[in-house]
Structures are given as structure tokens and as C-alpha cells.
Amino acid sequence: MKKIGFAALGLLLSTAAFAGSAKTFRATYTATINGIPEGTKEVTVWVPLPASKGPQSVRDVTIDSPYKWTRHQDAVYGNEYVVAKIANPPMDLEVPVRFTAVRQEVEFGHPYDTNATARDRQRELAANKLVTLSPRVHKLADELTAGKKTTLEQAHAIYDYLVATMKYDKSIPGWGKGDTERACDIKAGNCTDFHSLFISLARAKGIPARFVIGFPLTAKDGMVKGYHCWAEFWVDGRGWIPVDASEASKSSDPKVRAFLFGNLDADRVQFTMGRDLVLKPKTSEPLNYFIYPHAEVAGQPVGSPAIALQFEEVKKTASVLP
Numbered sequence: 001m002k003k004i005g006f007a008a009l010g011l012l013l014s015t016a017a018f019a020g021s022a023k024t025f026r027a028t029y030t031a032t033i034n035g036i037p038e039g040t041k042e043v044t045v046w047v048p049l050p051a052s053k054g055p056q057s058v059r060d061v062t063i064d065s066p067y068k069w070t071r072h073q074d075a076v077y078g079n080e081y082v083v084a085k086i087a088n089p090p091m092d093l094e095v096p097v098r099f100t101a102v103r104q105e106v107e108f109g110h111p112y113d114t115n116a117t118a119r120d121r122q123r124e125l126a127a128n129k130l131v132t133l134s135p136r137v138h139k140l141a142d143e144l145t146a147g148k149k150t151t152l153e154q155a156h157a158i159y160d161y162l163v164a165t166m167k168y169d170k171s172i173p174g175w176g177k178g179d180t181e182r183a184c185d186i187k188a189g190n191c192t193d194f195h196s197l198f199i200s201l202a203r204a205k206g207i208p209a210r211f212v213i214g215f216p217l218t219a220k221d222g223m224v225k226g227y228h229c230w231a232e233f234w235v236d237g238r239g240w241i242p243v244d245a246s247e248a249s250k251s252s253d254p255k256v257r258a259f260l261f262g263n264l265d266a267d268r269v270q271f272t273m274g275r276d277l278v279l280k281p282k283t284s285e286p287l288n289y290f291i292y293p294h295a296e297v298a299g300q301p302v303g304s305p306a307i308a309l310q311f312e313e314v315k316k317t318a319s320v321l322p
Contacts, residue, residue, distance in 0.1 A: 021104075021105045021266055022102055022103065022104045022105065022266055023102070023103045023217065023266040023267065023313060024100070024101070024102045024103075024313065024314040025100070025101060025103070025217065025269075025311045025312060025313045025314060026098070026099075026100050026311065026312050026314060027050075027098070027099055027100075027101065027269065027309055027310065027311035027312070028096050028097065028098045028309070028310045028311075029050070029096070029097045029098075029099070029215075029271075029307070029308075029309050030094060030095070030096050030097075030307065030308045030309075030310070031047045031048075031094070031095045031096075031097065031292070031293035031305070031306075031307060032092065032093065032094045032095070032293070032305065032306040032307070032308075033045065033092070033093045033293055033295045033302075033303040033304070033305055033306075034091075034092045034303055034304045034305075034306060035091065035092070035302075035303045035304050036089050036090070036091050036092070036093060036295065036297075036302055036303045037091075037297070037302060038091055040088070040089055040297055040302070041087065041088065042085055042086065042087050042088075042089075042297070043085075043086050043089045043093075043295050043296070043297050043302065044083065044084070044085050044086075044281065044295065044296050044297075045083065045084050045086060045093065045095070045293060045294070045295045046081055046082075046083050046279055046283065046290075046293065046294045046295075047063075047069075047081060047082050047083075047095050047097065047293045048079065048080070048081045048271045048272050048290045048291060048292075048293075049061060049071075049080040049081055049082060049097065049099075049271070050080075050097075050099055050101060050214070050269055050270065050271050051079065051080060051214075051270045051271060051272065051273070052080075053078070053113075053270065054106075054113050054270075055103060055104040055105070055106050055264070055266075056101060056102070056103050056104070056269065056270050057101060057102045058099055058100070058101045059099070059100050059101070060098070060099060060100045061097065061098070061099045062097070062098045062099070063082065063095065063096070063097050063098075064096045064098070065084075065095055065096075067084045067086050068084055069082040069083065069084045070082060070083050070084070072279070072280050074274075074277060074278065074279060074280070075278075075280075076123070076274060076277075076278070077272070077273040077274045077277075079271075079272040079273060079274070079277065079290060081272075081279065081290070083279075083280075083281065093295070093303075095293065100314075101269055103217070103266045103267075103268065103269060104266060105263070105264065105265055105266040106242055106263060106264040107263055108241070108262035108263050113232075113239050113240045114238070114239030114240075115239070116208070116234055116239070116240070120208075121208040121234055122208075123208075124203070124208035124209055124210045124234065125203050125206065125207075125208050126203070127200075127203070128275040128276045129275070129276055129286075129288070130177060130178050130179045130180060130181075130196060130275070130288065131178065131180050131196045131199050131200050131203075131211075131275055132180045132181055132200055133200060133203060133204055134180075134181065136184060137180060137184070137200045137201060137204050138204045140184070140201060140204075141158070141200075141201045141202075141204035141205050142204075142205075144157045144158055144161050144201065145157050145158070145205055151207055151233075151234075151235045151236070152235060152241075154202075154205050154207065155202060155207060155233050155235075155241070155243070155261075156261060158198055158201045158202055158205075159198065159243050159245055159248075159261050161201075162194055162197060162198055162245040162249070163245055163248045163249045163257055165187055166183065166187050166188065166189070166193075166194050166197070166245070166246075166249060167187060167188040167249070168188075168189075168190065168191075168194075168246055168249050168250055169188040169189065170189075170190050172186060172188055172189075174189075175188070175189040175190050175192075175193060176189070176190050176192050176193070177192065177193070177288065178192040178193060178195070178196035178211070178275065178288065178289065179193065179196065180196045180197050180199075180200040183196060183197040184197065190246065191227075191228055191229045191230070191244075191246035191247070192213075192229055192289070194245045194246035194249070195211060195229055195230060195231040195243075195245065195246065196211070196275075198231050198243060198245055199211060199231055202231075202233050207233050207234065208233065208234035209231055209232065209233040209234070210231065210232050210233075210240070210273060210274065211229060211231060211273065211274060211275050211289065212229060212230050212231065212232060212242075212270055212272075212273050213227055213228070213229040213270075213271060213272055213273070213289055213290070213291045214227065214228060214229070214268055214269045214270040214271045214272075214291070215227055215228055215268065215269050215271070215309045215311075216228040216267060216268055217266075217267045217268055217269060217311055217313075218267050222310055222311050222312055223308065223309075223310050224308065224309040224310070224311070225307075225308050226307075227271075227291045227307065228247075228268060229246075229289070229291075230242055230243060230244040230246075230247075230264065230268075231243050231244075231245075241262050242262065242263070242264045243260065243261050243262070244260040244264065245260070247260055248260040248261070269309070269311075271290070271291055272289070272290040272291065274289070274290075275288060275289055276288065277289070277290050283296060283301075284296055284299050284300060284301060291307060292305035292306075292307055293305050293307070
């Protein structure tokens with residue numbers, strides 16, 4: 001197979017900017033499209049790439065593929081991805097993306113991103129297709145934040161509600177779409193559903209909030225077969241503050257629950273940010289979120305996407321003194 005390499009997607013971060021621990025790892029993200037119709041003459045495929053942003057630095061990105069991939073960056077969030085037009089594709093298409101990354105722990109007192117234009121903040125106050133701002137979302141947000149004056153107090157009240165009320169449950173059909181109205185109805189779902197509801201409730205109180213997605217790096221065998229997402233909200237004078245309400249809900253330890261409001265461990269890797277993403281070339285509809293590969297034939301989505309991440313931590317070796 002031809003191996004396509006890309007230059008490092010960002011400069012290495014200065015660890016001095018972060019007081020927390022760091023994790024260095026090598027990984028392979030495998031994007032798969034199963035069930036491309038037999039006899040397809042040409043398929044267009046979009047594949048997300050890991051981000052070099054904030055607490056994360058990515059380098060040595062290569063794609064083991066016989067096809068010609070072109071790198072793009074979306075105009076809103078700067079998400080990196082590659083696109084290929086593939087003639088006479090196989091029915092099952094697999095695209096391995098290899099990379100090395102350093103992930104820093106994010107601590108509450110050291111927000112990693114303190115810059116946001118007025119336009120950025122305004123965008124993260126608007127509804128998305130499934131991240132709604134319905135009357136009942138506004139009503140719930142008002143009830144949860146009654147008596148809370150500051151942005152941090154209001155965001156914390158919303159976070160506490162999710163952790164205590166939402167159930168991490170993938171047994172009920174419809175989970176994983178990040179549908180705020182469904183989350184309000186059944187109070188259950190996966191990380192996408194938790195954080196869609198957090199974002200909706202925050203936005204209903206005039207707090208800019210955004211969606212981030214990637215993978216957990218906690219599997220003991222280094223093989224991850226599902227994504228993980230979290231959210232960030234904006235505080236004037238402080239920057240973007242992360243929350244991981246779905247992970248907190250799985251723990252009965254109050255210290256873990258407290259940590260995951262405003263802090264993030266280093267056991268994760270970020271790929272993309274945002275909802276209703278418009279890519280180039282355009283997909284038939286904006287993507288609800290972008291962690292899976294996406295394939296289209298003649299402007300119509302095809303195939304069943306699947307993802308996996310295999311990673312190996314790179315341990316630091318001690319210096320040998322004479």
C-alpha cells in the first residue's frame with residue numbers, strides 16, 4: 001500500500017503551560033466503510049484526523065492507502081480531515097491513519113483556550129439541528145439555575161443535574177445521536193446525549209458551549225472500539241472550561257465527579273469539534289458530528305461506517321547518569 005504522510009498538524013506544546021500530567025502515545029485510527037454498493041463507479045470519502053489543538057499535539061500523521069487523499073480544514077472550527085474520490089471502490093473500504101500525540105491534563109486553574117471572538121461566542125449560543133433550544137429546555141435551564149448568579153455557578157448546576165439525573169444507557173434505541181429532546185424525554189443515553197443536553201441548557205442561559213469528540217485512552221489492551229465526547233463552556237475572563245458529565249455519572253466517587261467539572265484527564269484524544277459541520281467538498285447534509293468516516297455516491301450517503309482506535313503509550317525512559 002502507498003503510505004501518505006502529512007506534516008505535523010501543529011507545533012509541540014510547551015508543557016510549562018499545563019500543571020497536570022501528560023500522556024505520549026502512538027495510535028492507529030481505522031476508519032471503515034462497509035457495504036459500499038457493488039458496481040459503484042466512484043465514491044467520495046471524508047475521514048477525520050486527530051487535532052493538534054490546546055492540550056494536545058499531534059505529529060507524524062500517515063495514511064496507509066493506495067488512494068490519493070487531500071487534506072482540508074473546515075472554516076469554522078479548523079477541524080482537520082482528508083478526502084478522496086475513489087474509482088471502483090471495494091465493497092468494504094478500510095483506511096488506517098497512524099499518528100503520534102502528546103495529551104496534557106487540563107486543570108481548572110489553567111484553561112487551555114482563552115481566545116474567542118464575539119462571533120465564536122455568538123455561534124455557540126445558537127441551536128443546532130439536534131441541540132435544541134425549545135421552550136422546555138429554557139424552562140428546565142431556568143429551574144436548575146434559579147438563584148445562581150455567575151456563569152460558573154449556573155454551569156455547575158447544569159452539570160450536577162446531568163450527573164445525578166441522566167443515566168448512561170445504550171440499551172434504548174436512538175442513543176448516540178446527541179438529540180437534546182430525546183435526552184429530556186428519557187433521561188438516558190451515551191456521552192453524545194449527555195453533552196448535547198448540557199450544551200442546550202448552557203446556551204439557554206446565554207452561556208456559549210461547544211461539543212468536542214475523540215476517543216478514550218483507558219482500554220488496558222489498547223484497543224478502543226467506540227468514541228468519547230465532552231463539552232466546553234465559555235467564561236469571560238477565563239476562557240473555555242471543559243466538562244465530562246457522562247464519565248462523571250459512571251462514578252460514585254465525589255472526587256471524580258468534582259474533578260470532571262473544569263478538569264480533564266490526559267486519557268483521551270481529540271479529533272473534531274462542533275455539530276452540523278459543513279465540509280469541503282460539501283456533503284449532502286451537514287454532519288451531525290465528525291468522528292466516523294463518511295461516504296457518498298452521486299450526492300447520497302452510502303455504506304455503514306465503523307471506527308476503532310489502537311494505541312500504545314510511549315513511556316519516558318530515565319536518563320543514565322555516569
